[in-house]
Amino acid sequence: MARNKFDIDEKLESPFSMAHLKRSFTYIRRHRLKMFFALMLSGMASVAGLFGPKIMQWTLDDAVPNKDISMLALLALLYICILAISILFTTVRSHIMARVSQDIIYDIREDLFAHLQKLPFSYYDSRPAGKILVRVINYVNSVADMLSNGIINSILEVINIIFIVVFMFSTNATLSLVIVAGLPIFVLFIVVIKPKQRRAWQQQSNKNSNYNAYLAESIDGVHVSQLFVRQQINIGIFARLAAACRAAWMKAIIISNSVWVSVELLTQIVFTVMYIAGVYWMGGAIVSFGVILAMGQYVSRFWQPILNLANIYNMFINNIAYLERIFETMDEPVTVDNMPGAIELPPVSGQVEFRGVSFGYEPGVPVLENISFTVEAGESIALVGPTGAGKTTVVNLLSRFYNLTGGEILLDGKYDISRVTLHSLRSQMGIMMQDSFIFSGTVMDNIRYGRLDATEEEIIAAAKAVHAHDFIIEMEKGYHTELNERGSRLSAGQKQLISFARTMLANPRILILDEATSSIDTKTERLLQQGIRVLLEGRTSFIIAHRLSTIKNCNRIFYIGDKGILESGSHTQLMNKKGLYYRLYTAQASEMEAVVH
């Protein structure tokens, strides 16, 4: 059951810690050589850059006063050379770093997506799709710059500061202390506002996520909104969410902006104090006026990199709100996964055995309790019973969409489904679910999803078998007609037929049909049943259907209810038993009789 909707902020389970930071380094580590090289290039470019002013000085101090035109030309040439070197280094650095930052985004996104593929249904069922999407797309885009250029630049700035501090202290230690004294104040300021700033950016990412969730849902459900004339109300809700985004942003940005303001003001204060101290000492001739001049310049030389660091820090605090969400998703436990030492399931004959199986979606709320049965290879089994009794759960357990809370399920009497790889297990099953999902792409692509190496002939044969061929070729481009996601141009029955063809194409050993034909008209349904009868030959099948006419011919019928199988046997056996199935069936039959008369 869902625990989150568009207007509920997601709680953060794990606060940002050093572990997260360390983890970011796993993405950076593989680029460390490149990044080191880029760092070197930047350093060299700055050193080369330092010669520029020197040349200017020579020009104006020596060449011009001496009217030495040849020296002037020489210096100009030298300047061009240095410029060329500096530009070359910077270009190469940008080239490397662009690659690095793009690779980091690529890696994070790839890992995140790969992890999402492993997450169970319950993960997707319990939150709006838009909230997952925003992490994969928008959040990942945001963090790349911080993890690449952000890191390089902060290292450069720190080196810069060290150099300046050395120069500064070698010029005048006392005045330097005055200049550096501003730093603890700044650090204190940062420490004080940090929790506020963190919370503000987390809030911003939450509101952003809510906005995304509602947006995605509104686009997908626009048809229903229009039918129920909900546009005005929806616009109101949307405006509220957009306003929350705006408010959260403004709150966060005002704090972030105060950081650089404080640096600039501190710089000025330090400058003032330094001058006053310097000038008063000068009266006692402790410092010379040349020293004050130099120190005056060091003030801005020292504080400029601090300002840059403060800006990088702002970026960090902002992006960490995204990064922690990304890692949180990556840490989402994979409840259903290959066990260590899981083997590839060899092709099975299709015998299925449930041994004392128990299961519940929520702890303490069992849906099935201690059920056992054996289905022989090639048998067809119908599952009937009241809605919500757990029919779908039985087939979901067989496909191992959930882990059992007790008991085991065996295939061919020897393969425990929890000890084989998920891929090898599910590729031998053909599951047709209640919802038929259509991907954007051609009809052909949609059917081919069942078996990727199927030829066109095989696809058409599958479509013919389920009687989908006729309506497909009537579309303007036949099998090559483009369907949009969810196949909005198809009727529900047509979508079911395409899903059916997809399942049949997969050529499964065990076939599961969960309300597979509920939207298909009776005539097509009958034709389809005849068509697949050949295909079903020798395959084990589980069929869930409410129209009992469709299941009457199954080998056995299980009546599911009260957390277990209450009755099982063939149609005739169960009818003679005059139990629950009999009652269900006669209810339908009397309904039919009412139709007759």
Next chain:
Amino acid sequence: MLIAGLAISVVVSCMLLINPYMTSLLIDNVIVGKNTEFLVPILAAMMIVQVLRMGMRFSMHMLLETSSQHMMYNLRCSLFKTLQNQEGSFFSRNRTGDLMTRMTGDLEFCRHFVCFISHQITDAVVMFVSTLIFFLLIDWQLTLALVAVTPLLLFITQKYSNKVRPHFILMRERLSEMNTAAQENIAGNRVVKAFAREAYEREKFKECNRNFRDANLGINRLWLKFYPFIEALANFMTLITVFVGGLFIIRGSITAGELAIFTSLTWALAAPMRNLGVLINDIQRFFTSANKVIEIYYSRPLIVDRSDAVLHDRVKGHIEFRNVSFSFNKVPILKDISFKVEPGQTLAIIGPTGSGKTMIINLLARLYDADRGEILLDGCNVKLWKLQQLRSAIGTATQEVFLFSDSVKGNIAFGNQALTEQEVHDFARRAAADEFIQKMPEGYETIIGERGVGLSGGQRQRIALARAMAVQPAILVLDDTTSALDMETEKLIQHQIDNLPFKCTKIIIAQRISSVKNADEIIVLEQGIITERGTHEQLLKRNGYYRQTYELQNDISVDEKAVFNCGTQ
């Protein structure tokens, strides 16, 4: 607000020059001139200037942030409004992932432009122009020599600008593709797992991811081809100042002092030039995104209230289709459909998969407009009704149930917010949904996932039915609403529908004879044509689709009767 912000930006840029000037005063008067009494006043003045400047800069940033957020808020709302009113064909043209990109990433670039780039541009222009004027006043010859590189620089950036545009469009496309791929994967996660296609999906996404990365790197590669030239030309200004200026001094046309002013301010000309390239990137990216946003902004739905649409007093529920035809992508869906339903009567529609049954409802609710013929509600063409009133009059339990991520209660009251708790329960009971809802962990407050994930098909259908009834519409449409329900539940629901607390015309679309048999009129729709019509008894007499379907559904009950009889004998 934006103008105010940019105006402050101009002042702030100019104020940048004050403190360096004060520093020179400080040095000349206090340090060199040893006039200590000036120390404190000058420092105080500098402090005040700095505080003022910071205050202004801060407020400028906040003004720009506020106005850009304001703009984004307004854009978001008006785009959302447009989206809410678009018809089906718009959504089949535009994928969800692409619309999401427009509403998030593209809008973000627009915001970034207003908040940041606009101020950068103003800054650059002000700085360049003011310095240029200042220079011209000092020495026009050196200034001309200095700005001689500008046309070349502009030419190069212009060229870059043209070349980079398609790259940005490509990158934007790649982003949208990636968004779509991820969005579809999340929405279809059940199918992905059922077919064990995780590896395939990963490959598919990897390709999108790679394409997006490569598009970004492509922009960067192009940029790095131009960057050395732009950077070099900007630096040439310094070169020219010093060396050409040096020559001028040697020739005696300017003084050393004048040159000193030039050298100390050349950066004010060079910096905007250097930034030009970066700005071009941002501007191009902005244009690419803005185009996408504008596309939606100006896309107007075709189905809107006509100017001569009137508001009716009340809806009686009389429906008439007169020779209605409709095609989708040139494939005819409905051909020459005519029927009439009196208020309070029940019309049933039955027919093979894909015969156009649902389309009849879509045309009635004007989700699409008919190509030919007329659809009348209470004797008035539906096109002359206000959309709001028309659609409010029709309560539809849709075939494919879309539920919203909201509580069960919220979903049932979706079309009728005024519903009391008691009424919500009542309609749930009528839809045979009360029992299972009560069993859910938090009853009516339980949040159900988007599209109703986590619920069975039958449960979803019943919530959708309650949602449709809760509107208490003049026309209640049940589109295959009970297909996933067992017969017993269906019977229960049918009884409830026959005894609704409000009067309404009913349209029932179904596959089961049992669902349609009691209707006042049943029409059989085959390939978009009405092939049979009449009551249950009349249709049974004909040997058509209805009779065949009846027999197919009935043969089970016939031989069941045999079993049944065996059992009782």
